[in-house]
Amino acid sequence: MKPDLSSKQLQLLDTAELLFSKKGFDGTSVRDIAEAAGINTAMISYYFGSKEKLMEEIFERKSMNIREKVDNLIKDETMDPLEKMYSLVDTYIEGILQRKRFHRILLCEQIINQNPHIIGMMEKMKTRNSECMNDLIRLGQKKGMFRKNIDIPMLTNTLVGTVSHTLLTMDFYKNYHHLESMKEEEFERLLKKKLSVHIKNIYKAILTHEL
Template sequence: MELNQKQIAILQVAEKLFSENGFDGTSVRQIAKEAEINIAMISYYFGSKEKLLEALLFYRGSDFKMQIETILYNENHGFLETIDQVVEMVVRRIHNNRRIYKIVHFEFSNLGRTIDFENYINFKKQNFQILERFIQEGQEAGVFSKNVNIPLIKTTILGSYFNLYYNKKFFQAMHNLQDQFNFEEYVEKELIPHIQQTIKALLTYEV
């Protein structure tokens, strides 16, 4: 799916409104008004609000495979250094794109929704398989432990971030993070190094 600049601009507006108001709480009319276009253009490009969300998922997920492969197959770095880079990339990516993750988490659990998540699920499967192969290569090289629960590695990364994100006010109070700048700094200087340390410990731990 190739997207032109006008489509991308519409998707960015829709992402903002979906995140603020929810999918059901956002109308095509609101998106058109915010994007300063007419409703017919949204219908022309996407067909429906549901298809617009599907296009948004594609837009935000399409370059992840390229990013992770660029890191994993850089032969100048060892396995542990590469894992550090993967963690940093994943956490920064979900932090920068947290709006779309918020939308997906809500809509994905809505069993009555008619949105087609098949492509999104396939993206996630492919990305996991790339990481899985890398960890297996690390196991074969004797760097990573043989008894690693590989499916839970990415879960640990995502869960650590979203625990912070969804409890943002608590962490701000606990660590005296007075504004958004302090919170961003905490993610960079505290959360990312902590997750890197945790993942390396899990991958190298021997029972």
């Protein structure tokens, strides 16, 4: 386990995350970060070694791991498979919207990042997500509650893609539907609810209905 970070280090990480999510990694200079954080530029190299490693630290700290959650769901005997899937959907939505800034960074870096360490972390995340979805759906199929012919990767893409694209276009959505006056917190609750209902509908239909 790494030693805890000082408040200045956390401040730098947080500021960097904010700026990366707005202007991208290459569009943000270490001077931008340091100035916004009110900390001397040299401290970034001093604390993290380099701008690259600062980014890696953000990934280490903000990457989502749903494995444990899914393991508990699988064990749970009070919920049926569809309820378990609903719970995963909500966990995922909640997790992404709680990490809005990081997830925006992730979306960009999936395309442009060349850092092997970060690529490795992203691959791991995708593999884990795929396996979790597999495990939960196989369970429902074994219990006879889910259909047999399910394209699990595509269904996963629909969950991740729908949430990601909602995150990506939420400002547009707000303006387009004239919700500028709505408080940020309330607007986010609205989106979460809409995502939750919508994706659960899809999952129920694809997993259990005759098509």
